[in-house]
Amino acid sequence: MLLALAVVPAVVQEAVLVGIGFHGARGLAPQVTAVWPYDSYHDLRWLLIYHNSWWHFLFGLVALAVFRGLLSAGLTALAWPGQVPRPSFAWLLRRNLEVAALALVVISPWAALSVAFSAVALSLYLFASLIPMLVLAPFLQRAGVARTWWRGLPTIELLGWSVLNFAVLTIAGAVISSTSGWWGVLVAALAGVANGLLWRQTVTAAVLPARIRLARVPVAPVAIILTMAAAVAAQPILNLVTGPPQEWMPLVVTERLPDRVPHAVIVIAGHDSHWSGRQPADPRVERFSYQGLDRQGRPLPYRHTATHRSLDSSSVLLRAQVEALHRRTGRPVALIGSSEGAMVARTYLEKGPKPSPVEAVLLFSPLIQPGRAYYPPPGYSGWGVATGWELRGLFWLVGLGRADRSRPDEPFVRSVLVNAPFYRNRTLCPVAGVRMIAFLPTVSAAEAPPGEYSRIPVFQLPAFHGGLIGRRAAEERVVDFLAGGHVDQPRREYALLQRLGAAWQAPPLALVLNPVWAAEREADPAFTGRICEPR
Structure with missing residues (x-):
């Protein structure tokens, strides 16, 4: 019994x-x-x-x-x-x-x-x-x-x-x-x-x-x-x-690019990053600014709160910076984004001009199928309404006394929730005319839900989120990829770790249920187990 x-x-x-x-x-x-x-x-x-x-x-x-x-x-x-x-x-x-x-x-x-x-x-x-x-x-x-x-x-x-x-x-x-x-x-x-x-x-x-x-x-x-x-x-x-967050300093910022790299490069840091305005060692390399450009078309320094803007608005700023860098150098552009920066680059590829000066994109620690849950903005009802208020209470207590704290309703988070069908399906999908690769730390295997997660080449190393930058093996592959080389190095244990995390993820909200997502005609990986399916 x-x-x-x-x-x-x-x-x-x-x-x-x-x-x-x-x-x-x-x-x-x-x-x-x-x-x-x-x-x-x-x-x-x-x-x-x-x-x-x-x-x-x-x-x-x-x-x-x-x-x-x-x-x-x-x-x-x-x-x-x-x-x-x-x-x-x-x-x-x-x-x-x-x-x-x-x-x-x-x-x-x-x-x-x-x-x-x-x-x-x-x-x-x-x-x-x-x-x-x-x-x-x-x-x-x-x-x-x-x-x-x-x-x-x-x-x-x-x-x-x-x-x-x-x-x-x-x-x-x-x-x-x-x-x-x-x-x-x-x-x-x-x-x-x-x-x-x-x-x-x-x-x-x-x-x-x-x-x-x-x-x-x-x-x-x-x-x-x-x-x-x-x-x-x-x-x-x-x-x-x-310790306090430091400026993102990949080798493409601190060292000059080899002559075999044909691109001008924009480096896009992640959430809560900041930039003091210190210029990269190579004039072909620029920092992306979440604050925008000055009158001469140069990126402005920014504080960490500037990264809280929506992905759509960040992609608009990136579009302007890509065009300015392309005009200044006459070179095709490569984007290197980390975490939120990777999502900004992917949003640009989806909503930016076509054709685009961007020919290569390297995504470090991209968010893998985000938007699997939803909660409405304050004052509205909908799926996850009580969850939203519980998260607001938790984050309010965490940030007590800090006016610049992260919030569950900041524009960056809301842009992920509202555009969840796209980010669930297409973050790691190929884009015509653009060479792409994802640099994935093995911890991201626990973030990946069961099923397919990438259809672009991947380079995987044991690391935590954002931890591949600064690793010599990863930095060397960056230069190889920018120079036109083929880089694709998945690890066998990644799929095992992905499955071991399956029991402890929250059940995803079905795309078909949420009226906020009704306008986007995307298949649901939670049911198909596949990504990049035709719209």
């Missing part, structure tokens, strides 16, 4: 997703019967993406709390060890309803960060949202079975079983995303069996602990408060560790 209850919900969800062809969300199905808190994390990501009014959100929140309380009470009752008298089912139901409500509150900020990852495809948000799940798991597993669960440290056995469940869910999601058709249902069933066995082990470890350390100390409330506070403190802590 325990295994049946753990298997059926996972199989039903996977069967529905396979039946409707929802390729991008299939890896989530095994989590529906996972141990706390992975089950609630699963529920919240679906709810935060798939609600289109406050009433739908509140109704969904109550429905999920009731469903999760009932299901976990049943799993707990069936997993109860025989050598210990089991509390009444009414007590278990009441306790698990309370834990379900608590989990929804505690995990909600982190699930919202997972949605933020889906909006802008930055692995920082994805990884940040997972760490608290591992921290909270042993505490919440005790909460469903122990009367004084909030006192004392969980045992090492509880921690071990919860980490094992995380590994099982990760592997199951990877295998499901690697299969086609109804094979995923079989994998979901096997994952459900593993979940049931892990429920047995975690309940036994919680009911029969070997030894409770700090038995009189209210450890759980402290852990929960610190975890929720970490949702606000994560970004400032990261900034403290990494």
Whole structure:
């Protein structure tokens, strides 16, 4: 009975997703019967993406709390060890309803960060949202079975079983995303069996602990408060560790280009970058300015807040700078963009003049299929309305006292959300008459949803987002590519890492549902598993 209850919900969800062809969300199905808190994390990501009014959100929140309380009470009752008298089912139901409500509150900020990852495809948000799940798991597993669960440290056995469940869910999601058709249902069933066995082990470890350390100390409330506070403190802590942002200094800026490079080059830095006005070593190279050009057609220095403008407006500035550089040098132009800069270059290729002076584009750490989530601007209703306000609250707390902080509604982010069909489908698609390559750090594999992600050559190296600049191997390939050489170096582990991340991404919002996206006739990679499909 325990295994049946753990298997059926996972199989039903996977069967529905396979039946409707929802390729991008299939890896989530095994989590529906996972141990706390992975089950609630699963529920919240679906709810935060798939609600289109406050009433739908509140109704969904109550429905999920009731469903999760009932299901976990049943799993707990069936997993109860025989050598210990089991509390009444009414007590278990009441306790698990309370834990379900608590989990929804505690995990909600982190699930919202997972949605933020889906909006802008930055692995920082994805990884940040997972760490608290591992921290909270042993505490919440005790909460469903122990009367004084909030006192004392969980045992090492509880921690071990919860980490094992995380590994099982990760592997199951990877295998499901690697299969086609109804094979995923079989994998979901096997994952459900593993979940049931892990429920047995975690309940036994919680009911029969070997030894409770700090038995009189209210450890759980402290852990929960610190975890929720970490949702606000994560970004400032990261900034403290990494230090203030520096000017982007690739070798094409600090050194002269070889004579074999025929192009004039514009280097486009990423989000929150700044430029003091210091000129590159080679007169054929220019910095792109998010502030525009002066009267002589030269790029202006800019502060980091200038990068918060929309991608469309940045591409207009880039168009003017491309034309000015082309007139001044008489050379074809190459664009080298990093992160947001890569997206500016790609937007220019889509909306700029045709034919264009640009003959080569190098995209460093481009956002891979961003816009998989949506939330409306303040004052409007629509898909993800509650999520938008939760993100605004989190970012307001993060930037408290800073007038120039990043915001979830800044023009750059909104331009990605509004034009999601294009960026989901065509960021890494070839453009006629332009040589293109994407330089991808391996961490971007976790950002890439299951399925195809690029149809242009790629160069991949182990690195974090934006970390390839400054790597000698990558810089040498830049010069080779600019000189006309063929560069294409994918890594075997990239596809594996892409699949391992599938279980922990939020389900993408179907393009057909959002009226904001109705005007753009694009296929949906979340259902086709392919990009660059004909319009």
